[in-house]
Amino acid sequence: MTLRYRRHPELRLTALEGEGVVLHLGTRRYFSVNESGLAILEALKSPRTVDELVSALCARYEVTVGRAEATVREFLARCRDADVLLDESGS
Amino acid sequence: MTSSIELVCADPTVRAALKAWLDEGRLDPPGPLALHVRVAHPPVDNEPGRAVFEQPGVLVRSGAPGRGVRIEWEAAPAVAELPPGETTAYVTLSAAAAARIHECLRTFLLTVLIFLLRRRGWHHIHAATAVDPRGRGWLIAGDAHAGKSTTAALLASCGWEVGTDDIAFLTGAAAHVTAVAFRQPIALRPGGHLLLRRRGTVRLPERRKVGYWPEDLGGRWISRAEPRVILFTSVAERTLVTRAEPLARREALTELIRWSAWVMLEPEFAQHHLELLASLARQAQSYRVTLGRDLFAHPARLTALVA
Numbered sequence: 486m487t488l489r490y491r492r493h494p495e496l497r498l499t500a501l502e503g504e505g506v507v508l509h510l511g512t513r514r515y516f517s518v519n520e521s522g523l524a525i526l527e528a529l530k531s532p533r534t535v536d537e538l539v540s541a542l543c544a545r546y547e548v549t550v551g552r553a554e555a556t557v558r559e560f561l562a563r564c565r566d567a568d569v570l571l572d573e574s575g576s
Numbered sequence: 577m578t579s580s581i582e583l584v585c586a587d588p589t590v591r592a593a594l595k596a597w598l599d600e601g602r603l604d605p606p607g608p609l610a611l612h613v614r615v616a617h618p619p620v621d622n623e624p625g626r627a628v629f630e631q632p633g634v635l636v637r638s639g640a641p642g643r644g645v646r647i648e649w650e651a652a653p654a655v656a657e658l659p660p661g662e663t664t665a666y667v668t669l670s671a672a673a674a675a676r677i678h679e680c681l682r683t684f685l686l687t688v689l690i691f692l693l694r695r696r697g698w699h700h701i702h703a704a705t706a707v708d709p710r711g712r713g714w715l716i717a718g719d720a721h722a723g724k725s726t727t728a729a730l731l732a733s734c735g736w737e738v739g740t741d742d743i744a745f746l747t748g749a750a751a752h753v754t755a756v757a758f759r760q761p762i763a764l765r766p767g768g769h770l771l772l773r774r775r776g777t778v779r780l781p782e783r784r785k786v787g788y789w790p791e792d793l794g795g796r797w798i799s800r801a802e803p804r805v806i807l808f809t810s811v812a813e814r815t816l817v818t819r820a821e822p823l824a825r826r827e828a829l830t831e832l833i834r835w836s837a838w839v840m841l842e843p844e845f846a847q848h849h850l851e852l853l854a855s856l857a858r859q860a861q862s863y864r865v866t867l868g869r870d871l872f873a874h875p876a877r878l879t880a881l882v883a
Contacts, residue, residue: 497846499829499854506829508850513629513840515833517826 489532489573490561496569498526509569516567521546525560532573535561577602581692582610590615590669593677594685602759602799603745605696610664611688618655618668621646629841633683636691638841645691645842649684652676656688658695660844665692679782686743690838698745698756699849701836704728705739705755705801708879713801715744715755715860716809717835723811723867729762729788730875732795738762739798746836746852748802753856755801761787805882806832806862818868820881828862829854 495511498518505523508515518526521542528541535557542553564570579598585591590613598611623646626639637646647656653670665688673680690700703717704724714731716724725741732738739757748754761778763785778787790797808823808831823831832853833839839849863882871877 495843497843497850499850501826501829501854501857502824504826506826506833506850506854508833508840508846510840510843510846515830517830 487534487536489534490529490538491532491571492526492529492564493569493571496526498523507569509567512568514567521556522560525557526564526569529570580604580609581689582608583613584610585613587613587615587674590674590677593681597681597685600759603693603756604799605693605698606747607696608663609692609696611667611692612664613667613669615669615671615674618648618653618670619657631687634687636687636841641842641844647684647687647691649673649680651679651683654680654684656684656691658688658691663692663695665689691842693745694838694842694845694849697848698747699836699845699852700838701744701746701755701832702742703744703755703835704741705744705757705798705803706731707737707739707798707801708805709735712805713755713803715801715803715806715856717806717831718809721811722809724809725762725764727807727809727867727871727878729764729793730871731878732762732788732790732793734875735794736790737796737798737801738790739801746856748852749855751855751859752802753852753859755803757797757799757801759797759799761789762793763787803856803860806856806860807865807878807882808835808862809865809867811867815866815868817870818866818877818881820863820865820878823862823864825857825862828860829857831862831864832857 495509497508498505500523503520505518507518524542524545525538528538538557539550539553542548543550581598583594585594623643626637626643629636633650635648642660644660645658652673654673656665656667658665667688703715706714716727718724728738728741741762743758744755746753746755765785836853839846
């Protein structure tokens with residue numbers, strides 16, 4: 486089964502000068518993300534696979550598939566640590 | 577000016593105090609809001625399990641969309657319920673709370689008002705507001721010891737228009753965020769009062785402060801400011817010379833979130849509140865300022881630093 490991810494429903498984000506500021510209403514913490522992180526979080530409003538996120542990054546930026554996949558996987562790992570990501574099973 | 581917020585209260589003493597407070601605040605929100613207040617034994621929480629957000633003396637219980645907000649005063653039994661989708665706050669004050677109505681207004685009922693105004697798109701920020709002689713709006717944000725009131729008093733003494741030294745509400749749309757002032761006297765501690773060398777006209781003994789209207793200082797009160805300059809101030813011990821450091825917009829936004837912390841509550845309003853803060857960070861130039869004693873002799877130095 487291909488795992489799908491979506492952002493935590495209690496996230497609120499806004500763009501500012503190409504970067505993003507993210508609020509987590511559940512943990513009441515906030516942090517900033519870079520431009521590609523913001524693009525990934527925007528895409529994660531709906532459930533997405535890693536491949537779909539890679540395609541979204543490649544469509545938006547001039548970047549190789551390999552580089553985009555590394556960026557996506559690294560960002561998802563950081564999101565998981567920060568409790569801002571849910572997978573299909575809701576974990 | 578009579579407040580446009582509808583007040584329903586059968587207790588004449590509480591009603592008189594509330595009406596005077598609301599009228600003095602001169603807020604004119606863009607749609608009907610109501611405050612229903614009764615003196616009785618406060619009800620128990622019938623929506624347990626909501627997350628608690630603690631502020632000095634006040635507990636706010638808020639949860640998922642559609643669950644409303646409950647606000648409790650810690651000093652004496654008093655509760656406010658703001659049901660989901662309604663523009664009325666239902667407040668129950670115990671007799672003990674009603675007996676301390678002026679203290680209750682400053683802490684508990686102010687918090688109730690903040691949540692009520694959110695229902696009309698007005699979002700609280702812990703900040704002073706002013707308009708300089710060139711017509712630029714200023715917002716001065718920071719905590720209770722950040723020098724906001726002293727700076728507001730100094731600016732008024734230079735003939736500026738000053739809205740508030742502490743309580744403002746952000747409203748508007750992209751590129752045109754306005755800070756609406758809740759009118760109350762600029763409240764200075766004895767140290768600031770002595771340094772300013774002016775007599776205040778409002779005694780605030782319960783706060784151990786002296787109050788000034790902007791007009792007492794040679795300024796003028798103004799309801800609204802469209803901030804083009806934002807200062808995040810602090811006062812450092814023994815700092816003689818005021819310093820200002822420009823902030824990037826993203827840094828400014830994270831500071832604004834800090835001083836407009838209710839953005840974290842009520843999911844149904846959080847996105848609008850966050851967008852308003854981002855628009856404010858875009859429309860203004862922001863600075864982190866360490867206030868020094870030189871401002872008392874040379875208040876124009878503040879303008880020179882951010883020119």
